[in-house]
Amino acid sequence: IANVASPMGVVDVIYGALLTLVAVAIMHRVGPRWPALLVPVIVNGFGVPVELALILHLPFWPSVAWVSLGEAAVLLTVGMILLGAIRRGVWRLPHG
Numbered sequence: 001i002a003n004v005a006s007p008m009g010v011v012d013v014i015y016g017a018l019l020t021l022v023a024v025a026i027m028h029r030v031g032p033r034w035p036a037l038l039v040p041v042i043v044n045g046f047g048v049p050v051e052l053a054l055i056l057h058l059p060f061w062p063s064v065a066w067v068s069l070g071e072a073a074v075l076l077t078v079g080m081i082l083l084g085a086i087r088r089g090v091w092r093l094p095h096g
Contacts, residue, residue, distance in 0.1 A: 008055050019047040032086050037079040041071040 006012035023043040030036040045068030052058040052067075085091045 008051070011055065012051065015047075015051050019044055022047075032083060034080070034083060037075045037083070040075055041068055044068075044071050 003013045003016040006016075020040075023040040026039045026043065027036045030039060045064055048067045049058070049060050049063035052063045053060045082091070
C-alpha cells in the first residue's frame with residue numbers, strides 16, 4: 001500500500017509486491033518462529049536497494065544498511081509482539 005505513493009511509480013508497486021511475495025513465501029516455509037522475522041529484513045534489505053540504485057542512483061551498500069535497519073526495527077518490535085500473541089494462543093494462525 002505504501003508503494004502506491006512512491007515517486008518511483010508503478011515500478012515500485014510491482015517490485016515491492018514481488019519482494020513481499022518472496023519474503024512471505026520464505027516465511028511460510030520457516031514457520032512461526034523468530035528466524036522468520038529475519039526473512040523480510042534480508043529480502044527487502046537487499047531487494048529495495050537494487051531498485052534505489054537503478055532508479056534513483058543511490059549508493060547500494062548504505063541503502064542496504066538503512067533499509068535493513070528500518071525493516072529490523074519494525075519486524076523485531078511488532079513481529080515479536082505478534083509472535084508472542086500466537087504462542088500464547090491470543091491469535092491463531094490458519095491451518096491450510
